[in-house]
Amino acid sequence: MTSRQTAASEAALTPLFLGKRGCNITFVVDISENLRAALESVKRLLIQTLLTKASLRDSLFNIMTFSDKVNCWSLHMLPCTHDTVYTALSWIRSISCSPGRDLLAALSMALTDSTCQAVHLLTTGLPDQPGAALRALPALAAGRPVNVFYLQDSGAQLEIDTRDYQQRLAHATRGSCFMVAVDLNGVLQKV
Numbered sequence: 001m002t003s004r005q006t007a008a009s010e011a012a013l014t015p016l017f018l019g020k021r022g023c024n025i026t027f028v029v030d031i032s033e034n035l036r037a038a039l040e041s042v043k044r045l046l047i048q049t050l051l052t053k054a055s056l057r058d059s060l061f062n063i064m065t066f067s068d069k070v071n072c073w074s075l076h077m078l079p080c081t082h083d084t085v086y087t088a089l090s091w092i093r094s095i096s097c098s099p100g101r102d103l104l105a106a107l108s109m110a111l112t113d114s115t116c117q118a119v120h121l122l123t124t125g126l127p128d129q130p131g132a133a134l135r136a137l138p139a140l141a142a143g144r145p146v147n148v149f150y151l152q153d154s155g156a157q158l159e160i161d162t163r164d165y166q167q168r169l170a171h172a173t174r175g176s177c178f179m180v181a182v183d184l185n186g187v188l189q190k191v
Helices: 003-011 014-018 033-056 082-093 103-112 130-141 160-171
Strands: 025-030 060-066 070-072 118-123 146-153 177-182
Touching: 014 033, 025 033, 025 103, 033 060, 033 082, 033 146, 033 177, 060 082, 060 103, 070 103, 103 118, 103 130, 130 160, 146 160, 160 177
Parallel strands: 025 060, 025 118, 118 146, 146 177
Antiparallel strands: 060 070
16 A cells, blocks of 8 residues: 555545544543554544644543553643644654553542543453453543554454444443454554
């Protein structure tokens, strides 16, 4: 795939990842080892989404990553302006993968901020404590949707249990669940 095709493929996901206009979104990214092949594509998608969102100047945002621990770009949501996004770029570019997948801690932290109106979760698999996260989520979300972007290796067999879990996670908060194929080069493909 050429760099132009890669950019077009990833750009097609930006409107979905952008969410509703005027919605304050916390982007929560699973940086477990399974994301390694697609990490650069995920960073590009996040940067493009934030730059697009900044041009609208109508919402707040925050970014969190999780593996065995949660890392927050900011302690609270900030206005999505070009200046704010540019300050986040070096943090985004420095994201690296590590073991573990503590989804419950990440969602707890994201949903603690009362200005967060939705969570956009990028994940590659089941969390460390799937049952606990699923049980706790409706109360944590308090009516706010968690929209799941499940990254699936396009060359691998579909993991039905994982897909079903991601759908139940989104459904528990009246969110949406999107399956995003990742090609052999780690490029995000169609939904």
